[in-house]
Amino acid sequence: MPCSRRTLLQTSLGCTVMAKTAGAMDFAAPDWAEPGDRLSPADHPTETLRARDIIAGAPPILVSPRKPDGELRGSRFSQLLILRLAPTANGPSSGRLLGYTAICSHAGCVVSSWIPGLNLFLCPCHGSEYDPARHGAVVGGPAPAPLPSIPLQDVSGLVEVAGHFSARPGGRTGRTD
Template sequence: MAPDGTVRSDNRLNLVILARFDPAALTDETRARAADGVVAYSAICTHQGCPVNMWSKERDGFVCSCHASIFDPRNAAEVIGGPAPRPLAALGLKLKDGVVTVASAFSGRVGATQG
């Protein structure tokens, strides 16, 4: 949703990555936003706005397919490799009647910083 309340359902900036981890493996910051180990992050890279759409088994992180930035989903999507200048924006989640739902807006700017 845009700041003015406009819903933009066809916007690529709405792409989200959902993943489930052992809650004990999450940092405190990440666990506070998670719902029973489920985390949600923007799937738009903070480098140049490409999709974050792969997983690196070796680095244990989400990977941007364009320029190979790698993000640690257990630690607030911190950058652990590549040119991305900042972590992926996170969504706060909660369980409501056993269903994972969004509890808060993105933690920061989605996608690349325009310069």
């Protein structure tokens, strides 16, 4: 039995209102790092990361940003990977202080592993590999996009966020496994 135009419009309007309400509740803006934030190692959240603590060629350090008032940004989406590539690494990034989101661009898992010798980030969930020497480029696995970078600076010996992410951090597939 065909429905009337009025019924169709009412149903469409109801679905639109429900979708907008659900979206407003489920998709609050993440508490991403902002310029001026200082960084704290994930395993020592009350300490502030010093630039001298980031050794060239060493594995990345997982950190969380702190707002200028000292409050820790609590979202896992705010976590960063900080490293300094060895001076022997190819490319313009060698020896510089680099920061990337720690959230995989595939399914939003935390990129928590490092492949020594190859100097690649590894996401343990689905095996995506990223090259920090090539601006976080995907070099293996199912990730659809590079890891967004974030500019950092040394301010009086402390590591500070100097700008915004190069792209929106987070998973792109909708998967959470």
